[in-house]
Amino acid sequence: MAMNEDEPQPAPAPVPLDRMGVKELERYIAALRAEIARAETYVAAKQSHRSAADDLFNFQ
Secondary structure (H helix, E strand, O other), X not given: OOOOOOOOOOOOOOOXXXXXXXXXXXXXXXXXXXXXXXXXXXXXXXXXXXXXXXXXXXXX
């Protein structure tokens, strides 16, 4: 069964931060920031594709 991108996805279990040292937390934060940047790139690409499709079908 294909997943609909508009359906909410289950939230992942939180990472236990209390067991991490400072360096581990810094690496974890860096990894999260990289993942956010990757997701933002996909959002921008999808918005661009949608805008192009809207322009194609907009006959005003």
